[in-house]
Amino acid sequence: MTESFEYATLLQLIDERSAAFRSAVAAAPGVDAPVPSCPEWTVFDLVQHLGTGQRWWATIVTTGAAEAPPAKDPSVAPRELEALLAWFEESNELLLSALREAGPERECWTWWASGVSPANSRGVARRRVHELLVHTYDAQLAADAVQPMPTEVALDGVAEFLDTCNSTPVAWPHEPATIQYNATEGRSWRLALDGTGAWPVPVPADGAPASVAGTATAEELLLFVWGRRTVHDLKVDGNPEVFEQIIAWDPEA
Structure with a gap:
């Protein structure tokens, strides 16, 4: 794996990018506003996608080494904005709690197990940082309020994509x-x-x-x-x- 941030920094970035994502969602015209960079998705769909992902990866990390992933949570997020933001914050905290408890080296199922990124909680944390980074951009685009990405995080994001998605x-x-x-x-x-x-x-x-x-x-x-x-x-x-x-x-x- 390409050299990346320390594990504690990855967890901090998940927290920071989650806060930026929630702010962008709150600034959007509404939960039914379109997301230009994700055709056919609304802001609600974007939050549902990312929050469900945080919950699923929390379960994956907690389960540990496995030959197949656990089922995804089938529940639907609430549509009212305040409740939706609270649901997403809870989703993110579930992931952070699982990652904190696991530590960086716990093995777990990952879809990139045959590539360069490690199939463990460190690899999951790094992947989720960049899911949050890019989907925060998507939410900011929907809110017409795009902010520059932190440069060092974007640099790591390019390397992570090659390690994970192009490996x-x-x-x-x-x-x-x-x-x-x-x-x-x-x-x-x-x-x-x-x-x-x-x-x-x-x-x-x-x-x-x-x-x-x-x-x-x-x-x-x-x-x-x-x-x-x-x-x-x-x-x-x-x-x-x-x-x-x-x-x-x-x-x-």
């Missing part, structure tokens, strides 16, 4: 390639794609170019890999078709 032993179905993401803040990450799968690899010290490289701020890169930006929002060097291929690729198909 798989499923063979790359195209010509071998490399993708490099360059943040204007001075950090870079590289992804190798070949018959062994997709894996984050060190950026070569000799400056050898990747098949394609995208450059933007850390926030813009994070929003790109999460599907909130397009390749046209990046400065691209090399073969842009590789970006199109990885966006269209579904290793589970």
Whole structure:
């Protein structure tokens, strides 16, 4: 796993990003307001999605090592704003309590078990930080009040996405390639794609170019890999078709 924040810092970030998310939801025109970055979702749907996720991962962490995940809580969040915000705050605290009790090394089921990110509470905490980070952006967009992301958190978010979502032993179905993401803040990450799968690899010290490289701020890169930006929002060097291929690729198909 790419070096990340200390476990205690990850828990603090979950708490902070949760508060920012609730503030954005409260500032939205209403729970039925559309979320532009999540087509067909309302603010209510966004809160329901994220809160249900916090509750599910709390149960996963509490359960510990398992071959399959527990069932998700089928309950529906309340629609009245004050009750909805309280429900989400409770959802977030359930996750934080589970993570505090577990400590960083407790093994648990994760959907990324065959990748680079660890299948334990540390990996869960890091993933949830970035779920909160991006969905806070979604809620702020719905409220027409987007705030800059904390730079260090956005930088870690790009690395985490490669470690978790772009890390798989499923063979790359195209010509071998490399993708490099360059943040204007001075950090870079590289992804190798070949018959062994997709894996984050060190950026070569000799400056050898990747098949394609995208450059933007850390926030813009994070929003790109999460599907909130397009390749046209990046400065691209090399073969842009590789970006199109990885966006269209579904290793589970």
